[in-house]
Amino acid sequence: MIRSAINGVAVAMLLATTGTALSAANNDPDWPCIQRKVPELSFGQIWTGAELPPPAKDWSNDSRVPELVEELAARRLPIADAQRQIREFAAGLPPDQAKDRLAMLVQGLFEHMDHERSEVMSGIGRYARNQIELAARLRKESSDVDALRGKPDANISEIDARTDRLIWETRVFEERVQSLTYVCEVPTLIEQRLYALAKTVNEVMKEGE
Template structure:
């Protein structure tokens, strides 16, 4: 138990020591990590800018009306979903582009590009907020484990301590420590999700820009 408590102390003071795995973010998306409570090795970039993922022509203001077009809105939801394989999503985009009449191709694809950015950027920001909440819960649990471990050690040192209370609190501390460890390992995987969303957005945006260039 003391070994676990030492691990908890180190983890709560140094996030990186518990997070050994990471994935590389796109270079254009890197930013200084100015949040001391951010638990991920991946740098924290709360929101992306369109220029980081879009290399096509400048999008007009009218592209922001993408949600009013049911066909584009439905396509955004379909291809943005991570359950949709990226190759299938790119195929859907190309099929959509090929179905458009010449006079509609550019404005519709620009709306699609804006829709993909708005949708996936919002999803990514939501995930980052969730990671922050997750991390703060871990810090709270780490503080409780340290406190409970110290109190339990003091209780064991008392000659008149209640054996049943010691057993109950030891079982609870063991359980909560196991939960803490499992959440540390889960956090490593969760930290990769924003990067996966960035990569998907970049790939889908490139597919749209390539389709625009083929007009």
């Protein structure tokens, strides 16, 4: 019965990995999410404003922008508060610096959050590989315990100990499968937040024209 439960969970995981990858036209076997895998974003996906001036690339050297980028990118900060901080930052800029420094801000947000998103996606790949490896180990251990149980001279204490460990590890496996749905949403949440912040920067820049 234990082996049947483990095999059911493992098969569900493997079917989810294979099925969602195929539905998303994705050839990466490590990608378990229903969301299509896009390793990196393009700036044009999140920015609808005018072409940024050359100084935007130097955002990391600004006295305030790098710190603000970190603050705005943090998902624990409500998006409305982040948008308010953008407007407060813009309001405090000298008119002759506003365009360049707001451009720095959006460039910094893009580079920082795209990197964060890529790291999360790499983590999802490792997560999926670990799950598949764990499923294989659980299936083997279940088979081994069944074989041990069938021996006439089997050690009952050993069987009980290995069965308890197998049940615990299967529970951990199931919990990780259940949490995968949330984990898979994180890249999309980052992308949506980046788009919303970039849109606010664009609106502020237009208001200052």
